[in-house]
Amino acid sequence: MIRRRPATAGRLGATLLLTALPLAASHAADRERDPYASTYRPRPTEELLITNATILTGTGERIERGAVHLRDGRIVAVGAGVDAPGARVLDAEGKWLTPGIIDVHSHLGDYPSPEIDATADGNEMTSPNTAEVWAEHSVWPQDPQFPLALAGGVTTLQILPGSANLFGGRGVTVKNVPARTVQAMKFPGAPHSLKMACGENPKRVYGSRDRAPSTRMGNVAGYRAAWAKAQAYREKRRAAAEADGEDGKKEPPERDLAMETLVGVLDGEILVHNHCYRAEEMAVMLDVAREFGYRITAFHHAVEAYKVADLLAEQGVCAAMWADWWGFKLEAFDGIEENVALVDRAGACAIVHSDSARGIQRLNQEAAKSMAAARRAGIPVTEEHAIRWITGNAARALGIDDETGTIEPGKAADLVLWNGNPFSVYARPQQVYIDGYKYYDRSDPARQPVTDFDLEQTARGVR
């Protein structure tokens, strides 16, 4: 006998909770609709007025001796003459304020430290199409790399599956907060993403096993075959839904988790983040997207983006890049320090990313190097512009730009207070705020998160 769940208990429970704890109830409701929904809750904050800071807003503006008013985790006002009677005042004389740093390409939690086989959970290298796997299901919240990224000012990051496969799986956008579960880190409402990969990695991984793909044309055939299948799957699902209740009732297709991800892309709900180094491969991937009617949100690593910067600008595709990595494999041989500058100058959405547990701690320095390379090449770039590469533009690529990435009224109070110009090698985040809560303070060990793994380690809290 199949035991039926008491029909009323769940709903009744939800109603009771709704009275007592509205937030928890809305979580419960979310999780009823979406079993994997975020359980993140902003922490209670005090009303705060940060004054006298040099503010880079992330929208391209710079405000000298500016103030930002924070209340209930949101930015109420920003400007030179902002006042907030009753708010606690933090005098930021000599300090700089930027939006929280956002890394669009990370593997923290999926490839944690220590890097050993037992912790390597970032690449499901068993099939060229693993669109069914979700990076969030590998995330180890106790990865000691999370607090280090926080100390570097990173408030939001996208954790992606690796690049061994044509379709690596779904990525997840998280807030960089100490948590016991990944659900408590997930950025509420952030769209899911699909990690795709071009080039050497998939063809090497599968070619070496004597199976497809073993060439770049094999890669492309693999994408196209999967998208064609996804279109058919979507059609079957749609036909079944339309016929529901009618006489000619059609059976919906058997659930296919990989196809669900791809259909999510075709429906515009899941954003494509495409690992792709070479110029001509980016152009081919744009053709594939055109054939099947989906959009590519960003090319990642995009070492040769400067060669097709005009195309990226025209198609409205972001390029996420390193400042200066090159030569570690053939498809990275043409990396140049001016890549970000040239993409930015062409009017495309330029992003500086890390793909590195080292680099994520210093994205401000990576942006600084790209800014310097621009200036050396005679392309003028200001700090207030360059900060967008690691804040506003990154938020746009993650589909969370109405929530974070800039210092504007109504946005989440995700902020970094730097002890100097963040484009200086000598600068460090002094305080880091997420939804208005001070998660990190360089001068206060009580505000420096320590993971379970780092307990009793000699470098605990001082890395």
Add this chain to the structure above:
Amino acid sequence: MRRGAGIAIGRSLLRGVVAGLAALAAPVAVSAAGIAVVGGTVHTLEGEAPLQDATVLVRDGRIAAVGAGLDVPAGYERVDARGKVVTPGLIAAHTQLGLVEISGEASTVDARVAIAAVDDLKEAYRLGPAFDVQYGINPQSTLLPVNRAGGITRAIVAPVPGNDPFSGWGAAIRLTDDDVLLRPRLALYGSIGAGSADFTGGSRAALIQRLRMGLAAAREFRPSRYEPEEGEYTRRELTALKEFLDSDRPLVLAVNRASEIEQSLALARDFGLRLVILGGAEAWRAADALAADRVPVIVDVLDNLPLSFDQLGARMDNAALLHEAGVPVVFTTEDSHNARLIRQVAGNAVAEGMPWPAALAAITRRPAEVFGLQPGTGTLAVGAPADLVIWTGDPLELTTWAERVMIDGQWMPMETRQSELLERYRDLDAPYGYR
């Protein structure tokens, strides 16, 4: 010469001011009696305070004079460095420059004898400590100009651990276009740790015993009387170890865990070795012992992750703590393609508490001393080899760059494969394919 000055100047006419400046920095047939770099803020690395508005005179490949208010002798090429910073050329203390072109492409990597390959080789072909990188160095590597344009003038080229706890001999090079090899067999390399224990069956204890047995056998080594048992060091390996023991050259051991740093110090004491620690993630825990034995540590400051169980104590202020304890500190980067980033490493060391002059020394004077390069290398002392860089500002900052680079008294071309790519793609509307 690979990059001709004439071609560069021809192109610069088309490409505006910036490219033009780069071309002017290309080598010119020097007819001048010498070179005077005038008006810069000069860090000679002899004292801590820089010389303001100073002049550096270069003659016959060496520093002839340095000071404020020097007269420029007649016939000297005069280079204006007002508002600029002048330092010695930077020295990359641990690289595979010339041994690697594309890291992921095995056919372009000559830095190690791979374990897998050796399994199939007869014991007789093992090289172990006899492996010598000098024979694999490619002066035409694109990595040399790229790093030179970033201010690197000399580098130590080291083997990567391959099939033995001793990985072989490293060499010193200069980043010129030819005649790059300065000194082969400059230092012997080895490693102790999680990865290298695989050479001896997985135990660090066995690994350290193997190192000790090798050195002990080399001390007693008489080639004509030596008949190695299977698995013991071969004649050629012991010849290399004996050459090392009979010299004053350093043994550079890649070690991270504090307990193995202590073991390395004991090994050095027992065999009377000059030891250098490479990596040293937990060196700060052994700082006093390292200082007492004057053992230098080559550090990548940015290695603050507990990436392995040997590095659980990794922290970013490692270098600052070591320096404070009196340990000689030298900086390195994680990869050779971007050896130019040692100045970012140095800048971060300052941000984490190391004094600025010590951080600059860790990428100039200190590595020259540790590896016993030609006297004066890494400084602008009178008589030193004339390696210098003119920077747009503080060389440890990220927003500055090298404007001109001199090696042994010659201005080096600033063109690289990367600068050529930039010029090719600077204007996407220009006719494509023939530039």
